[in-house]
Amino acid sequence: MTATKEGRDAAECGIKAGQIPLPLPHRPSLGGEDFLVAPCNADAVRWIDLWPDWPGPTLAVVGPAGSGKTHLASVWAATSGARFIDPGELARPQWVLETGDGALIIDDAHLLMGDGACEQALFHLLNQVHGSKGRLMLTGDVPPARWPVSLGDLRSRLGAIPVAEIGLPDDGLMAALLVKLFADRQIHVAADVIRYLVARMERSFEAASLVVAAIDRRALAAGRAVTIPLVRDVLAESG
DSSP states (O other), X not given: OOSSHHHHHHHHTTOOTTSOOOOOOOOOOOOGGGSOOOTTTHHHHHHHHHTTOOSSSEEEEEOSTTSSHHHHHHXXXXXXXXXEOOGGGGGOHHHHHHSOSSEEEETTGGGGTTOHHHHHXXXXXXXXXXXXXXXXXXXXXXXXXXXXXXXXXXXXXXXTSOXXXXXXXXXXXXXXXXXXXXXXXXXXXXXXXXXXXXXXXXSSHHHHHHHHHHHHHHHHHHTOOOOHHHHHHHHHHHO
């Protein structure tokens, strides 16, 4: 039995077990009903539910890699009509001046720090959003007050932004997250496999994404279902 729909299709096309499968894409669900709410992210979810009654025009959603920041920003975008800005375009001042109103999202905004032009543009955008009664969500790995900012005026602005922080997952959320990540790849996994994984893997969102991807690749290559022996092999190889 193969692990996913793609695996079944490959078998029907004559691909034999042991061959390296093509890296077929998968599409994770970004619907609000699919966001997994737990104690580690409940505060961030409350901020999204509070919309449009935010106390200020800007909110920072922060947390470790893979914690669901972009997912939660997408939920807010569906509610508010916000749109994502390509961070690379912030270096064009005239573009910033054209888009300072409405509701905007800059994902991984911490990566802009250290670029003088981007820092200056973000500072102007923050001022413009505030003046135009717009709304802006920034996402990052840590609170903006800890970003390595060179521009003093921007550092002051960022330090005043309210922060919704997402922490590391507990056992319950890790289990639910693994089930969702497998389901995004059209893989049904038994409860005992999920329990086995939760007890033995690193407790982080990024680790969950990486291990599910590795298990999916192994199951496709071997033409096998996702079982504890297969998972044990993947974990042993990954260390």
